[in-house]
Amino acid sequence: MYKFTNVLGTFMLDDKLNITTKKGPTKDVPEDKLLKVLTLFNDSKYFPDFYKKNVALTKKSLRDSVTQDLFIIQAVANLTELDKMCNILSKRLREWYSWYYPEFSQEVTDNQKYAELVLTAEKKSGMGADVKEIHLNEMFLLAKEITSLFALRKKHELYLEKIMKTYCPNILALAGVTVGAKLIELSRGLKRLALLPASTVQLLGAEKALFRHIKTGSKSPKYGCIFQHPLIQKAKRQDRGKAARQLADKLSLCARLDYFKGEFKGDEYRSKLEEKFL
Amino acid sequence: MYKFTNVLGTFMLDDKLNITTKKGPTKDVPEDKLLKVLTLFNDSKYFPDFYKKNVALTKKSLRDSVTQDLFIIQAVANLTELDKMCNILSKRLREWYSWYYPEFSQEVTDNQKYAELVLTAEKKSGMGADVKEIHLNEMFLLAKEITSLFALRKKHELYLEKIMKTYCPNILALAGVTVGAKLIELSRGLKRLALLPASTVQLLGAEKALFRHIKTGSKSPKYGCIFQHPLIQKAKRQDRGKAARQLADKLSLCARLDYFKGEFKGDEYRSKLEEKFL
Numbered sequence: 001m002y003k004f005t006n007v008l009g010t011f012m013l014d015d016k017l018n019i020t021t022k023k024g025p026t027k028d029v030p031e032d033k034l035l036k037v038l039t040l041f042n043d044s045k046y047f048p049d050f051y052k053k054n055v056a057l058t059k060k061s062l063r064d065s066v067t068q069d070l071f072i073i074q075a076v077a078n079l080t081e082l083d084k085m086c087n088i089l090s091k092r093l094r095e096w097y098s099w100y101y102p103e104f105s106q107e108v109t110d111n112q113k114y115a116e117l118v119l120t121a122e123k124k125s126g127m128g129a130d131v132k133e134i135h136l137n138e139m140f141l142l143a144k145e146i147t148s149l150f151a152l153r154k155k156h157e158l159y160l161e162k163i164m165k166t167y168c169p170n171i172l173a174l175a176g177v178t179v180g181a182k183l184i185e186l187s188r189g190l191k192r193l194a195l196l197p198a199s200t201v202q203l204l205g206a207e208k209a210l211f212r213h214i215k216t217g218s219k220s221p222k223y224g225c226i227f228q229h230p231l232i233q234k235a236k237r238q239d240r241g242k243a244a245r246q247l248a249d250k251l252s253l254c255a256r257l258d259y260f261k262g263e264f265k266g267d268e269y270r271s272k273l274e275e276k277f278l
Numbered sequence: 279m280y281k282f283t284n285v286l287g288t289f290m291l292d293d294k295l296n297i298t299t300k301k302g303p304t305k306d307v308p309e310d311k312l313l314k315v316l317t318l319f320n321d322s323k324y325f326p327d328f329y330k331k332n333v334a335l336t337k338k339s340l341r342d343s344v345t346q347d348l349f350i351i352q353a354v355a356n357l358t359e360l361d362k363m364c365n366i367l368s369k370r371l372r373e374w375y376s377w378y379y380p381e382f383s384q385e386v387t388d389n390q391k392y393a394e395l396v397l398t399a400e401k402k403s404g405m406g407a408d409v410k411e412i413h414l415n416e417m418f419l420l421a422k423e424i425t426s427l428f429a430l431r432k433k434h435e436l437y438l439e440k441i442m443k444t445y446c447p448n449i450l451a452l453a454g455v456t457v458g459a460k461l462i463e464l465s466r467g468l469k470r471l472a473l474l475p476a477s478t479v480q481l482l483g484a485e486k487a488l489f490r491h492i493k494t495g496s497k498s499p500k501y502g503c504i505f506q507h508p509l510i511q512k513a514k515r516q517d518r519g520k521a522a523r524q525l526a527d528k529l530s531l532c533a534r535l536d537y538f539k540g541e542f543k544g545d546e547y548r549s550k551l552e553e554k555f556l
Contacts, residue, residue: 062380062407064407065407071377077370078374078420081366081367085367089363092352092355095352099344128341130341131344134437134440135441138353138434138437141433141434142356142430145427152420156419162412
């Protein structure tokens with residue numbers, strides 16, 4: 001009995017050269033071809049060659065498993081993390097810089113702008129302490145870091161837009177960069193997103209609320225990560241559920257168009273939905 | 279009855295110009311001086327002046343409340359956050375870059391080095407996928423960001439060392455930058471650290487384990503954030519509790535020396551402890 005594994009699965013070979021897989025005798029593999037190869041197993045001198053070929057095959061299939069999906073998923077996951085970091089560091093900068101210029105934090109609410117203005121603006125009023133150069137310097141370093149994190153975030157977005165334009169133009173047109181990429185991340189790839197029903201697409205990202213609904217009978221969620229879509233953000237409160245359903249509907253169509261390389265309809269869908277709800 | 283509040287507290291003034299505070303008749307304030315002022319309260323035309331003076335006083339005391347402690351606390355808190363971020367982003371970079379060059383992540387375990395090498399090193403082996411320039415570019419941007427976060431961390435450390443050298447030289451000498459600043463952060467200022475008993479200093483940062491010990495009777499913690507001190511890291515396992523106790527002892531002395539501007543003994547304590555436990 002000889003057991004061997006390659007990209008096709010795990011096979012057992014008995015003394016009479018019958019091949020079986022874990023699921024029983026194999027059918028998927030062309031038997032005559034395999035038999036020709038397997039007779040060579042009688043002689044152990046071929047084993048190193050088999051081994052080498054097997055490794056090469058595995059490497060190739062590993063290489064081929066890297067798809068556009070993976071890059072989109074990595075980039076959008078990083079985007080989310082960068083957002084979080086920008087928030088944390090901005091909060092720190094506000095706290096820190098406020099010892100020097102307390103009113104400033106209230107005047108400027110946008111985090112990115114705050115960091116930029118710390119670097120350039122002059123202190124105007126006299127509420128804060130007289131902080132020495134050495135302390136201020138550290139705050140400036142932090143502010144610089146924050147602006148560069150924001151810049152990286154922006155670059156990631158542009159990058160995502162670029163690869164999505166060729167990979168999934170319909171989703172990009174209808175959902176925008178962030179929401180579109182998020183959907184691909186949550187469904188773990190365009191293929192699966194294309195195969196999901198629209199009702200699932202509607203709730204991607206709201207799993208927690210959904211299972212709470214199923215378990216405890218609380219209100220069912222109306223939208224997952226598509227909630228961030230401007231169409232839903234701008235829709236009237238009572239229309240939001242309806243908008244989410246129809247948006248998810250069209251998104252699901254778009255995912256299919258993109259996966260099966262269909263025509264470009266994203267813009268058309270989008271303008272139709274905008275007419276209805278805005 | 280007139281009630282007024284300023285930096286000295288809240289006062290009540292009755293018709294006969296008797297002053298009382300919440301705690302009863304005031305004693306801390308020189309009464310003759312106050313009375314001279316308070317007679318002016320009979321005329322409301324002075325009220326804007328009082329108001330202005332009061333605001334000015336409050337502003338001044340706000341300004342004066344900004345001490346070195348606060349800067350140390352902010353900087354070391356930021357240090358901790360930066361550490362966390364470097365870790366998160368490095369993990370992301372490893373995952374991302376490994377689609378291109380999977381072996382690399384195992385070869386280089388240090389996060390900072392990994393980010394630096396991604397930027398400079400050539401790909402050697404053939405396990406990973408052939409990744410296009412556009413994807414690689416994003417990874418390089420991320421790697422650059424990570425190295426700059428590490429650089430900021432380093433700068434914060436140097437800055438802390440600089441201000442601690444004048445503000446609390448003994449703690450700096452005995453505990454080092456990170457542990458020393460952490461202790462000040464955890465005790466909310468050098469003053470309070472100087473007033474804490476050594477046994478509390480020993481457990482600063484281990485509050486969770488301490489209360490678990492008190493509540494459920496689990497093992498008592500032996501050290502808080504001083505665990506990161508090289509003296510305890512390098513001590514033999516069975517000596518660690520003893521080393522922590524003696525280190526905390528000396529740290530408490532150092533805090534008092536620093537707060538009350540005593541002589542410099544940090545180095546002496548350190549070398550004595552090192553002799554004992556290393």
